[in-house]
Amino acid sequence: MSELEILDLSVSFATGGGDLQALNKVTFKVPEHRIVGIVGESGCGKSTLIDAILGLLADNGRIDGGEILFEGRDLTKLGAKELREIRGPRISTVFQDPMGALNPVFRVGRQMTNIQYRSGLSKREKARRAAEMLRRVRMPDPEAALSRYPHEFSGGMKQRIAIAMAMMMEPALLIADEPTTALDATLEAATIDLLLELQNQIGCSMLYVSHHMGVIAELCDEVVVMYAGEVVERGTTRQVFLKPRHPYTQRLIECDPARLAGRAEKLPTIPGDIPDLRARPSGCVFAARCSLREEVCGEPPPENVREGHMARCHRAAEN
Amino acid sequence: MSAILEVRDLEVAFRVGPLVRRRSLLAVAGVSFDVRPGETFALVGESGSGKTTLARAVNRLQRVSAGSVNFEGRRIDTMSRGRIRPMRQRMAMMFQDPVGSLSPRMRVGDAVTEPFRIHKVEASLKEETERLLSLVGLPADFANRYPHQLSGGQARRVGVARAIALRPKLIIADEPTAGLDVSVQGEVLNLLNDLRSRLGLAMIIITHNLSVVSHVADRMAVMYLGRFVETGPTEEIFRAPKHPYTAALLSANPEPDPDKKSARISLPAEVPSLLARPAGCEFHTRCPWARDRCAKAAPRSEGRNRLVACHFPLAPNASPPEKETVQ
Amino acid sequence: MFAADSDAVGAFRRIFAEPLGGLGIVLVVAMIAGAVFADLLAGADPFRISPRDRFLDPSLDHLLGTDHLGRDLFSRVLHGGRIALSVALFSTAASLAIGIVLGLIAGFGPRWLDNILILLFDAIKSFPTVMLALALVTLFGPSLTAVIVVVVLVNVPGYARIIRTQTLALKSAEFVAAAESMGAGTARVLRVHILPNVIGPLLILASMDIPVVIAIEAGMSFLGLGVRPPTPSWGAILNDGFTAIRDTPWIAVAGGLPIILTTLGFTFLGETLRDVFDPRLRGRG
Numbered sequence: 020m021s022e023l024e025i026l027d028l029s030v031s032f033a034t035g036g037g038d039l040q041a042l043n044k045v046t047f048k049v050p051e052h053r054i055v056g057i058v059g060e061s062g063c064g065k066s067t068l069i070d071a072i073l074g075l076l077a078d079n080g081r082i083d084g085g086e087i088l089f090e091g092r093d094l095t096k097l098g099a100k101e102l103r104e105i106r107g108p109r110i111s112t113v114f115q116d117p118m119g120a121l122n123p124v125f126r127v128g129r130q131m132t133n134i135q136y137r138s139g140l141s142k143r144e145k146a147r148r149a150a151e152m153l154r155r156v157r158m159p160d161p162e163a164a165l166s167r168y169p170h171e172f173s174g175g176m177k178q179r180i181a182i183a184m185a186m187m188m189e190p191a192l193l194i195a196d197e198p199t200t201a202l203d204a205t206l207e208a209a210t211i212d213l214l215l216e217l218q219n220q221i222g223c224s225m226l227y228v229s230h231h232m233g234v235i236a237e238l239c240d241e242v243v244v245m246y247a248g249e250v251v252e253r254g255t256t257r258q259v260f261l262k263p264r265h266p267y268t269q270r271l272i273e274c275d276p277a278r279l280a281g282r283a284e285k286l287p288t289i290p291g292d293i294p295d296l297r298a299r300p301s302g303c304v305f306a307a308r309c310s311l312r313e314e315v316c317g318e319p320p321p322e323n324v325r326e327g328h329m330a331r332c333h334r335a336a337e338n
Numbered sequence: 339m340s341a342i343l344e345v346r347d348l349e350v351a352f353r354v355g356p357l358v359r360r361r362s363l364l365a366v367a368g369v370s371f372d373v374r375p376g377e378t379f380a381l382v383g384e385s386g387s388g389k390t391t392l393a394r395a396v397n398r399l400q401r402v403s404a405g406s407v408n409f410e411g412r413r414i415d416t417m418s419r420g421r422i423r424p425m426r427q428r429m430a431m432m433f434q435d436p437v438g439s440l441s442p443r444m445r446v447g448d449a450v451t452e453p454f455r456i457h458k459v460e461a462s463l464k465e466e467t468e469r470l471l472s473l474v475g476l477p478a479d480f481a482n483r484y485p486h487q488l489s490g491g492q493a494r495r496v497g498v499a500r501a502i503a504l505r506p507k508l509i510i511a512d513e514p515t516a517g518l519d520v521s522v523q524g525e526v527l528n529l530l531n532d533l534r535s536r537l538g539l540a541m542i543i544i545t546h547n548l549s550v551v552s553h554v555a556d557r558m559a560v561m562y563l564g565r566f567v568e569t570g571p572t573e574e575i576f577r578a579p580k581h582p583y584t585a586a587l588l589s590a591n592p593e594p595d596p597d598k599k600s601a602r603i604s605l606p607a608e609v610p611s612l613l614a615r616p617a618g619c620e621f622h623t624r625c626p627w628a629r630d631r632c633a634k635a636a637p638r639s640e641g642r643n644r645l646v647a648c649h650f651p652l653a654p655n656a657s658p659p660e661k662e663t664v665q
Numbered sequence: 666m667f668a669a670d671s672d673a674v675g676a677f678r679r680i681f682a683e684p685l686g687g688l689g690i691v692l693v694v695a696m697i698a699g700a701v702f703a704d705l706l707a708g709a710d711p712f713r714i715s716p717r718d719r720f721l722d723p724s725l726d727h728l729l730g731t732d733h734l735g736r737d738l739f740s741r742v743l744h745g746g747r748i749a750l751s752v753a754l755f756s757t758a759a760s761l762a763i764g765i766v767l768g769l770i771a772g773f774g775p776r777w778l779d780n781i782l783i784l785l786f787d788a789i790k791s792f793p794t795v796m797l798a799l800a801l802v803t804l805f806g807p808s809l810t811a812v813i814v815v816v817v818l819v820n821v822p823g824y825a826r827i828i829r830t831q832t833l834a835l836k837s838a839e840f841v842a843a844a845e846s847m848g849a850g851t852a853r854v855l856r857v858h859i860l861p862n863v864i865g866p867l868l869i870l871a872s873m874d875i876p877v878v879i880a881i882e883a884g885m886s887f888l889g890l891g892v893r894p895p896t897p898s899w900g901a902i903l904n905d906g907f908t909a910i911r912d913t914p915w916i917a918v919a920g921g922l923p924i925i926l927t928t929l930g931f932t933f934l935g936e937t938l939r940d941v942f943d944p945r946l947r948g949r950g
Binding site: 060061159173174175176203204205206207208209212230232233234235236237256257260261270271272274275276277278284285286287288289290292 | 384385489490519520521522523524525527528531546547548549550552553586587589590591592593594595596597602603604605606608609
């Protein structure tokens with residue numbers, strides 16, 4: 020069974036220069052107890068996707084079609100109040116900037132007991148659980164940490180507190196949006212270990228969004244590759260990273276400088292820009308930058324699925 | 339060949355805290371290095387390591403507290419503001435934020451020729467704009483754009499064009515790939531590499547991203563709490579890091595390959611404060627290999643070409659000793 | 666340069682797209698035209714006293730009637746507009762120039778200088794406008810100069826503070842450090858790199874302050890502290906009107922209406938400018 024299932028989701032934004040189609044028929048699943056990674060560069064629609072799942076699209080945004088199924092309910096059809104009951108206890112989030120989750124004027128302890136308001140526990144019990152959660156994210160001296168303010172912690176520690184708060188209510192799904200991007204590399208490793216450990220203990224699913232392919236490869240069971248608001252490739256992590264079928268995925272993996280051993284004279288790049296999303300190309304979205312482009316690419320490419328490994332490319336059958 | 343830039347025992351101190359209990363904090367705590375013409379030197383470190391402060395001190399945007407900086411054989415850290423200004427034609431700096439380092443109300447054409455106006459260099463600004471934009475691979479009509487109309491990669495190219503406008507001898511680039519997509523990072527690094535060989539520039543690249551370093555830098559230095567813990571030729575350091583911190587940094591850079599499950603060296607998250615530097619080796623509080631001696635005596639930088647500040651330099655391919663998880 | 670023009674044209678078009686903005690422009694242009702072409706439009710001499718024609722009702726000869734000395738009120742209103750607008754424009758321009766310079770110095774200069782300037786601004790701000798006006802008139806006697814000095818003193822602290830706050834925010838911006846690293850001196854950094862980024866909101870504020878200035882001039886002239894008779898001024902006309910309001914109310918109307926219309930015109934214009942140039946509000950709808 021899937022914890023989260025996105026079906027043909029399309030989202031657009033009304034702008035001065037016409038409608039901007041940010042997501043175009045996005046489809047993928049996050050199975051129970053699994054970690055699904057979403058990888059893509061700026062403008063690929065990662066943030067819009069998260070906003071849509073959480074029901075937090077900007078005022079000029081609109082869901083044009085599709086479903087977001089979570090625990091059997093379509094989130095696109097729920098009202099603000101019902102969504103609020105899901106957001107937090109059932110679907111929780113960790114963002115790049117931990118200060119988005121922390122209120123600078125309250126002590127950490129107060130914030131961590133406040134989010135348990137639905138639990139019906141006594142005040143002391145809530146405080147005990149908060150300290151316990153901080154211990155699980157390896158906060159040194161958790162009891163003392165409860166009475167400190169967010170700004171008294173380093174960036175890495177703040178992110179740990181944010182993770183503790185997100186996991187506090189044992190959600191069914193954790194959405195992690197570039198949670199380690201602002202952290203130093205040596206802290207990134209520890210934070211990823213921590214997320215894996217907690218996900219295991221709590222048994223939740225995780226949607227992990229990142230532009231960093233090394234992290235995705237290390238952490239995720241399945242990968243969704245997005246480009247210009249479309250899912251261009253989808254499969255298990257081994258399928259996507261070891262035998263990528265879409266030219267964009269192939270180029271993207273080549274570009275990662277961590278892959279190249281030794282000094283390269285010329286680093287690989289993908290020339291060109293993403294298409295203007297106010298006037299989507301009628302055919303393949305990647306065609307303009309693709310080195311394998313041919314005439315047929317002017318037509319919308321079909322989803323080519325083999326052994327659960329999907330690529331949206333006319334030439335996918337060759338790979 | 340003689341060095342174009344010589345930095346000796348450089349220190350930068352900040353005074354922090356309230357007036358009554360003002361304390362001094364050493365952001366850069368005595369570093370020395372040379373950069374030779376045509377060479378790329380990389381400064382690697384994480385946030386708070388002092389790499390950006392060091393770069394700003396070399397460029398005299400930041401006051402130097404102790405030590406010396408010699409550029410083209412002249413000592414610049416004690417020069418007056420008026421006398422340093424002409425030197426800046428030959429030492430350009432690129433800042434982290436590709437768009438934010440361009441004046442928001444200034445068109446690209448004016449931005450890249452700003453150095454000519456500042457130094458009152460006689461030139462046809464229109465021709466120079468075209469020359470510079472084509473050097474960095476931007477179409478000439480970009481001259482009319484404003485920074486907010488550029489993508490990160492394009493803005494970065496404009497920054498490069500501005501930096502090379504007056505044919506400097508040295509470029510200091512602070513996180514040249516920060517904020518850029520992976521598919522664009524390569525473009526910028528290729529451009530810098532290309533310009534370096536064509537124009538014979540010396541370059542200092544400051545970054546936290548080690549995978550960038552291996553492709554562009556001849557030599558590198560790893561900074562921790564304002565000091566160099568390891569310096570040497572990039573290739574050698576990548577092949578066999580000797581300082582545990584360097585090893586941890588290198589291991590923290592995962593390849594996009596699910597089968598290479600990481601041999602990441604996980605460090606404790608709490609980075610010491612610059613106001614309370616640990617005694618002995620300053621890295622011992624996070625070092626998986628730390629022994630008793632590390633907490634007591636500070637290691638000296640040993641070696642000539644390859645300097646390592648560690649009591650127990652690592653053997654090649656060392657993996658951290660098994661330890662119980664620190665709670 | 667072509668692109669700059671099209672920016673201005675675009676802004677102009679956006680102003681007219683707002684109904685109140687269009688009305689604002691029409692009112693402001695009408696006022697300025699009336700003041701500039703006062704001699705042509707009025708027909709009558711605003712200073713010519715004609716005892717026989719005292720307190721005439723509005724007619725085709727005298728569109729707004731005449732005052733207690735038989736002077737043509739329409740002509741006096743138009744010429745009064747000249748005084749009002751030139752005082753407003755001159756004193757606003759002077760306030761802007763001084764405010765910008767002091768604000769840049771306070772925001773970019775050393776901390777101690779900033780502290781001194783802030784103290785100075787607050788000291789001036791703490792004087793009520795009327796007290797300030799009375800004090801200055803006692804010193805210099807009632808005159809146009811006194812009006813201008815009062816306006817400048819009242820406006821400068823606010824303008825300087827706006828520029829200072831924004832300059833402080835930009836002081837550590839990367840593009841400022843970049844300019845310094847290229848070798849730009851402080852003057853160039855301030856003029857070329859900081860000023861264009863901080864002046865926009867101030868210009869909008871200043872355009873909204875113009876009606877306040879006109880009101881100050883009118884108020885001071887009303888109290889006899891501003892323009893000396895027989896020079897026409899809206900405030901003075903209004904004052905004349907009040908003494909005769911029972912018999913000839915149109916004099917008060919003739920003095921008051923232009924003040925109201927100009928105030929509305931500049932306020933609409935200023936508010937629309939703010940909406941048009943605020944990037945956060947741009948691109949809606």
